[in-house]
Amino acid sequence: xxxxxxxxxAADGERPTHDVRLSAFEIxxxxxxNEEFAHFVRDTGFITDAERLGSSSVFHLLVSAxxxxxxxxxxxxxxxxxxxxxxxxxxxxxxxSLLGLDDHPVVHVSWNDAQAxxxxxxxxxxxxxxxEYASRGGLAGARFPWGDDxxxxxxxxxxxxxWQGTFPAHNTAADGWIATAPVRSYTxxxxxxxxxxxxxxxxxxxxFSAATYxxxxxxxxxxxDHGTRRTLRGGSYLCHPSYCNRYRNSARSSxxxxxxxxxAGFRTARSLP
Numbered sequence: 001x002x003x004x005x006x007x008x009x010a011a012d013g014e015r016p017t018h019d020v021r022l023s024a025f026e027i028x029x030x031x032x033x034n035e036e037f038a039h040f041v042r043d044t045g046f047i048t049d050a051e052r053l054g055s056s057s058v059f060h061l062l063v064s065a066x067x068x069x070x071x072x073x074x075x076x077x078x079x080x081x082x083x084x085x086x087x088x089x090x091x092x093x094x095x096x097s098l099l100g101l102d103d104h105p106v107v108h109v110s111w112n113d114a115q116a117x118x119x120x121x122x123x124x125x126x127x128x129x130x131x132e133y134a135s136r137g138g139l140a141g142a143r144f145p146w147g148d149d150x151x152x153x154x155x156x157x158x159x160x161x162x163w164q165g166t167f168p169a170h171n172t173a174a175d176g177w178i179a180t181a182p183v184r185s186y187t188x189x190x191x192x193x194x195x196x197x198x199x200x201x202x203x204x205x206x207x208f209s210a211a212t213y214x215x216x217x218x219x220x221x222x223x224x225d226h227g228t229r230r231t232l233r234g235g236s237y238l239c240h241p242s243y244c245n246r247y248r249n250s251a252r253s254s255x256x257x258x259x260x261x262x263x264a265g266f267r268t269a270r271s272l273p
Contacts, residue, residue: 001132002213003250004141005148012252013210017141020129021219024272027126027134030183030194031105031202031265032117034098037088040117048088049110050260056086056108057261058093059238060168062179065093079168080261091179091262104180105200105265111230111257114203114266123268125205128252129221130269131233135196135249137189143248145189145196151247159186160198162247163240179237179262197247198239201232201264208254229254236263 001020008014040046050056055071057080063070071082085094088108091101109117111125118124126134137145144151144159151159158175165172177185181199188194196202206212206223208231223231231254235247246253255264 001129001216001250003248005143005248007143007245007248008250009245011210012246013213014250014252016213018213018216019218020133020216020221022130022133023220025126025130025269026272027130027193027269028267029188029192031200031267032114033103033183034088034106035102037106037109037117038098040120044116044120046113046116046120048108048113048260049258050087050108053258055082055084057081058083058086058091059179059262061171062092062262064096066095069093086262087260101180103182103184105183107180107200107262107265108260109203109265110260111203111255113260117266118268121268123270125203125266126269127220127222128204128206128231128233131196131202131204132249134191134193135189135234137191137193139190143250145193145249146187151198160195160247161185161237162198162235163238163243167238167240167243177237181237195234197234197249197251199237200234201236201253202234203264203266204231204233206231208252228256230257232264238263 002017003014060079065083069084074080083093090096161177161181164174171178207227208229209224212224239247
């Protein structure tokens, strides 16, 4: 587990690399889709954090909302806009919808929302260690789920949904998508998992600490016992070498458990006997 290639960002705590043993588990082949999340909401009447709080973060090129709904740019990352009415059903704002997006990953869901879905489904969020093991697909030490080859293959075939062009102003959509892609796009890894890197960040169960790898237990690590942030893995459609080199197996990020944004979702897991 950890950054074996030297591509990591020191502040993210991807090192030291270390051995981990995991108990048997099952993990979803794809992130949870809009259609699946809608089934959960219809069954439970659940209201997400973004809906309850009234706004969520939308990438500036994807905003679809009346002017009065624009709260403002996010400090430090001006390409993110706080938009009233942005939520999982309206990912760009009140003028957007899920038309044609049933098989895309649900976004604008917080860690809290993901936990609620898992409780309904009889599942759980994967631990960070489980997520990384699954993403690697049996390729120990590799940068990406497919190995170390570049994300844009020599044959012109893209291997994941990330940003192409000049970030954050112009996306050429050379891989076919400007925002999210259907969850079964590109090619799955050797374990049969689709898009663990790119497309959307994925919540894990663990609290986040940049220092946790130095003290991580060998068997079934579950992250630190204390902390206010939760771990995210895998990068998203906004990742680009000039901005976010985190579309890698070992890359780590985090956010507060009530936070939501237009490029984060989740997949679920289950312990096996």
